[in-house]
Amino acid sequence: MKNQIVELSIATTDGKFTAKYTPEGLAELDFPVGRTKGAGAGSNEIPAQFHRWHRITESALKSVLAGQKPKQLPPLVPTGTEFQKSVWNVMRKIPAGRTKSYGEVAQAIGRPRAVRAVGGACGANPIPILVPCHRILAANKKLGGFSGGLDWKRKLLAREGIVF
DNA sequence: TCCGTATTGAACT
DNA sequence: AGTTCAATACGGA
Numbered sequence: 001m002k003n004q005i006v007e008l009s010i011a012t013t014d015g016k017f018t019a020k021y022t023p024e025g026l027a028e029l030d031f032p033v034g035r036t037k038g039a040g041a042g043s044n045e046i047p048a049q050f051h052r053w054h055r056i057t058e059s060a061l062k063s064v065l066a067g068q069k070p071k072q073l074p075p076l077v078p079t080g081t082e083f084q085k086s087v088w089n090v091m092r093k094i095p096a097g098r099t100k101s102y103g104e105v106a107q108a109i110g111r112p113r114a115v116r117a118v119g120g121a122c123g124a125n126p127i128p129i130l131v132p133c134h135r136i137l138a139a140n141k142k143l144g145g146f147s148g149g150l151d152w153k154r155k156l157l158a159r160e161g162i163v164f
Numbered sequence: 165t166c167c168g169t170a171t172t173g174a175a176c177t
Numbered sequence: 178a179g180t181t182c183a184a185t186a187c188g189g190a
Contacts, residue, residue, distance in 0.1 A: 082186065089166045102171055106186090117186040124188080138171065145170030153170095 006050050008056045012065055015157075019057050021050050025075030026057055028126040029149035057130070064129050067159030069096045078126050084107075087121035094135045097160045102138045123147060129156070 005027065009015040015032030023086055053074040060070035063125055089107045094100050100108075102122075106115045122133045134156045138144040140162065146153035 081188075106171090111186070113184085114186045115171045116169060116184095117171095119186060120168090121170095123170050133170085134187085136170075139173085145171090147170080150170095 006046055008050070008054045009063055010054075012062055015063055017061060019054060021053055022077055024077040026053060026127065027077045027079060027128075027132060028063070029057070030126060031128065031152065060092060062129055064132070065156070065159070067096070067156075067161065070130070073130060076127060078129065078131070080121070080124055080126070083117065084121040084124055087101075087118050088125060088131050089134055090126075090127075091122075091131050091136065094132055096132075097139045097162065099135050099141075102144070103139055106137060106143070119144070127131055135160075 006021045006141070008019050008021065010019055017032060018030040019026060020028040020030075056072055056074040061075050063070040073156070080086060080088070086109045087105060090105050091100075102115045102118045106112050106118045111116075118136075122147070123138055124133055125133045125147070128134070133144060134153045136144065143150055143153055
């Protein structure tokens with residue numbers, strides 16, 4: 001076998017997300033891109049472990065999309081540097097309905113000047129939503145940016161009761 | 165080594 | 178009040 005990455009789709013009310021799993025766990029989660037792929041079809045010999053993770057991922061994803069805190073998360077295996085992992089780790093500690101600025105995150109990882117680097121790490125985040133990068137706002141409560149489009153970020157925040 | 169970035173805060177008009 | 182500028186930290190070519 002070639003260390004294959006398994007891609008499975010998650011159908012939500014907001015579109016079809018694509019989850020990518022490695023033998024280690026969930027490695028990446030993509031927003032709906034509109035391109036219809038063969039999807040989970042052709043799943044001949046997908047180990048039960050993938051389906052098990054997928055079930056958890058699907059539940060967690062839908063919970064966050066509904067503005068609620070997921071009960072359980074699948075094993076996350078993000079690909080990135082130590083710095084990025086630190087940033088993502090801080091993000092995961094942000095409670096639902098609460099936002100944090102890039103500067104706050106920078107301080108949390110002990111690099112108060114690395115605000116822009118934090119932004120870069122957010123953009124490099126392979127697992128949006130489950131790693132709540134959408135709860136990161138600019139210092140002046142501005143939206144900043146978002147991988148899947150600012151429309152998503154705005155919508156997700158609104159569902160958590162965060163208003164501007 | 166240089167450039168780009170999902171920032172920030174201060175100066176300027 | 179809106180806009181421009183320089184600074185800072187990290188990743189990628």
